[in-house]
Each structure stands twice: as C-alpha cells, then as structure tokens.
Amino acid sequence: xxxxxxxxxxxxxxxxxxxxxxxxxxxxxxxxxxxxxxxxxxxxxxxxxxxxxxxxxxxxxxxxxxxxxxxxxxxxxxxxxxxxxxxxxxxxxxxxxxxxxxxxxxxxxxxxx
Amino acid sequence: xxxxxxxxxxxxxxxxxxxxxxxxxxxxxxxxxxxxxxxxxxxxxxxxxxxxxxxxxxxxxxxxxxxxxxxxxxxxxxxxxxxxxxxxxxxxxxxxxxxxxxxxxxxxxxxxx
Numbered sequence: 001x002x003x004x005x006x007x008x009x010x011x012x013x014x015x016x017x018x019x020x021x022x023x024x025x026x027x028x029x030x031x032x033x034x035x036x037x038x039x040x041x042x043x044x045x046x047x048x049x050x051x052x053x054x055x056x057x058x059x060x061x062x063x064x065x066x067x068x069x070x071x072x073x074x075x076x077x078x079x080x081x082x083x084x085x086x087x088x089x090x091x092x093x094x095x096x097x098x099x100x101x102x103x104x105x106x107x108x109x110x111x112x113x
Numbered sequence: 114x115x116x117x118x119x120x121x122x123x124x125x126x127x128x129x130x131x132x133x134x135x136x137x138x139x140x141x142x143x144x145x146x147x148x149x150x151x152x153x154x155x156x157x158x159x160x161x162x163x164x165x166x167x168x169x170x171x172x173x174x175x176x177x178x179x180x181x182x183x184x185x186x187x188x189x190x191x192x193x194x195x196x197x198x199x200x201x202x203x204x205x206x207x208x209x210x211x212x213x214x215x216x217x218x219x220x221x222x223x224x225x226x
Binding site: 032034036042043044045046049089091093095096100101103104105106108 | 144146153154155156158161205209213214215217218219220
C-alpha cells in the first residue's frame with residue numbers, strides 16, 4: 001500500500017518568514033495530493049491540493065509543488081502569520097477511484113510574532 | 114462540499130463501558146471512514162464504513178472492539194467497546210468524494226477514566 005513520509009515534525013519560524021513542509025510517497029499510481037490544516041481543537045480542513053498533471057499550484061501565500069519522478073511534494077507558505085500556526089497534514093490518493101487517502105504524520109508549524 | 118455533524122463532541126467514560134459516536138452527512142456519500150487521532154499524532158484509519166455490508170477494518174483494529182454501522186448513505190456509527198484508558202483519543206468520521214477531498218466531522222474527544 002501507499003506510504004507517505006512527512007518532514008519536519010515540528011517547524012518554528014518567525015512571523016514573515018517562509019515555511020516549507022515536505023512529503024514523499026511510495027505508490028506511483030497516486031495522482032492526487034491534498035494538504036490539510038488542523039488548528040488546535042478543530043477538524044482538519046483542506047487548504048490546497050495538486051494533481052499529478054500539474055507541477056505547481058499557488059493560492060495567495062500558499063503553494064504546493066510536485067515532483068512525480070522523485071515522488072515528493074511540498075507545501076510552501078510565504079510571509080507567515082501567527083494564524084498560520086497549526087498542524088499540517090499531507091496526503092496521497094488516487095482521484096476518481098476508491099483508493100483511501102494516506103496521510104503523513106503531520107507537521108506542527110509555530111509562527112512566532 | 115459535504116457538511117458532517119458528529120456527536121458527541123466529547124465524553125468522559127468509565128473503563129469497561131462502551132460509547133457510540135454518530136456521524137451524519139448532509140448528502141449521500143459512497144465512502145465514510147473512521148479515524149483515530151491520538152494527541153499530537155496523525156490520523157490513523159480505523160475502518161471504512163460500507164453501506165449494506167460489514168465495515169472493512171485496518172490492521173490492528175477489530176470489529177469486536179470497534180463495531181461500525183452504516184444503515185444508509187448519510188449516516189454511520191462507531192462504537193468503542195469495553196473501553197480502557199488507552200482508548201482515550203479523538204475519533205473523527207470522514208467522507209471522501211471519489212478519492213479527492215476528505216471532509217471531516219468535528220471529532221469526538223474521548224477520555225476514559
């Protein structure tokens with residue numbers, strides 16, 4: 001089955017800095033890679049996703065890049081703000097099928113004001 | 114997007130008892146899942162709730178401990194049976210639209226004393 005590795009487990013940055021979280025996956029059939037943000041005490045929510053036919057996707061201060069050959073994808077947050085502090089999970093799945101998403105272990109991002 | 118109502122949001126239970134968690138979705142969905150999230154940890158899939166048939170359990174989880182019902186395409190329950198303190202965790206239901214975005218309930222924070 002799919003295996004998703006996520007690094008780092010904890011990331012501490014100063015407000016205004018950039019943050020990068022990296023994930024690798026093992027199943028070359030995976031073609032959909034969402035990122036979820038979970039604020040303390042709340043449910044995980046999708047913040048951005050990317051499909052395997054795209055190398056990069058951007059939405060305001062967040063972006064995701066995908067390298068299919070190397071089987072890794074990354075989340076980039078620029079100009080971080082204290083409200084970006086949360087746990088971020090990457091996931092991999094096969095869109096359009098009954099494949100269950102596999103989640104990474106999560107990254108706790110702390111943005112210091 | 115699917116709206117999921119999960120209840121109870123939290124409970125404190127005595128060891129040896131059972132708790133049933135309910136998950137209601139505002140639309141018919143093919144796949145419903147139950148996850149466990151221990152403090153500071155990732156999302157661990159317990160089982161896939163199948164409508165009209167037995168749930169499919171992941172390694173390490175068994176039906177006797179976590180019986181699941183799925184009477185229709187909008188509702189599921191997870192029971193945590195014969196609880197011990199090790200079962201203290203957050204339990205989340207989730208629905209997945211054809212292997213793309215996963216929507217989560219708000220979670221049930223269970224404490225076993």
